[in-house]
Amino acid sequence: MSAGPTVPIMSVQAEFDAWANSGKDRGMEKRHWHTAKHALARMPVEQGDSVLDLGTGSGYALRALRDTREIGRGIGLDGAPKMVHNAREYTDDDHIEYVVGDFHDLPIETDSIDHVWSMEAFYYAQQPLAALREIARVLAPGGTFYCAVNFFAESVHTHEWQEFVDIEMQLWEKATYRERFREAGLFVAEQDTIPDRETEIPPAETFPTDSFDSREAMVERYREHGTLLTVGVAPE
Numbered sequence: 520m521s522a523g524p525t526v527p528i529m530s531v532q533a534e535f536d537a538w539a540n541s542g543k544d545r546g547m548e549k550r551h552w553h554t555a556k557h558a559l560a561r562m563p564v565e566q567g568d569s570v571l572d573l574g575t576g577s578g579y580a581l582r583a584l585r586d587t588r589e590i591g592r593g594i595g596l597d598g599a600p601k602m603v604h605n606a607r608e609y610t611d612d613d614h615i616e617y618v619v620g621d622f623h624d625l626p627i628e629t630d631s632i633d634h635v636w637s638m639e640a641f642y643y644a645q646q647p648l649a650a651l652r653e654i655a656r657v658l659a660p661g662g663t664f665y666c667a668v669n670f671f672a673e674s675v676h677t678h679e680w681q682e683f684v685d686i687e688m689q690l691w692e693k694a695t696y697r698e699r700f701r702e703a704g705l706f707v708a709e710q711d712t713i714p715d716r717e718t719e720i721p722p723a724e725t726f727p728t729d730s731f732d733s734r735e736a737m738v739e740r741y742r743e744h745g746t747l748l749t750v751g752v753a754p755e
């Protein structure tokens with residue numbers, strides 16, 4: 520729909536189709552739900568609203584919003600066809616559709632969406648400002664973008680994730696999220712971190728583990744930094 524830039528979406532397909540094929544889509548759903556449910560609960564979604572989920576993965580966020588808020592239309596977009604295939608398999612609801620697409624060129628009418636949601640996906644955008652402009656374009660006036668990420672500059676124990684993923688990940692600071700949202704034409708209504716209180720943190724004597732050198736590091740990652748939520752609002 521837009522004249523957005525062409526991006527190497529093939530790498531997204533290759534990486535995340537493999538994740539979907541190995542069941543990682545459901546694994547992410549389980550882990551991300553620890554904080555996603557709190558962020559979703561804050562969204563000002565009303566009965567009948569339309570919600571676009573960017574990088575939908577298993578599609579769980581839209582199913583939850585249907586169950587709890589009776590959204591009128593959910594569109595889950597993902598660049599990995601296998602993720603979309605699985606999300607469709609997990610969902611039996613005529614009000615929800617899943618589509619293959621790219622953050623940089625959304626197949627969505629201008630000013631047509633009430634709310635955009637994205638969990639642990641936005642930082643994969645290769646041209647994040649262009650992606651934000653696309654989000655601003657499709658949002659109806661007064662519509663919101665709830666952007667949740669666990670990978671961000673202040674959360675130092677997440678930085679090593681880049682080593683395990685074959686796509687460049689945008690390691691932005693909290694302030695950069697706010698600045699880029701504004702640059703794309705969105706007001707920043709809120710920014711906050713949501714602690715993950717559910718991931719189990721073992722006793723100190725079990726460290727180091729494969730993922731953390733010390734218990735303090737794991738506490739910092741989950742209980743202190745958790746998920747960064749930045750909320751943008753489209754101008755009226």
Ligand SMILES: C[S@@+](CC[C@H](N)C(=O)[O-])C[C@H]1O[C@@H](n2cnc3c(N)ncnc32)[C@H](O)[C@@H]1O
Nearest residue numbers: 535547551574576597598599621622638640643
């Ligand atoms: C880490 S997963 C998160 C999935 C889900 N939101 C969750 O919370 O479990 C990131 C998802 O974003 C998708 N993605 C990454 N870059 C994308 C892009 N440029 N366009 C569309 N989808 C993309 C991937 O295919 C993947 O399914």
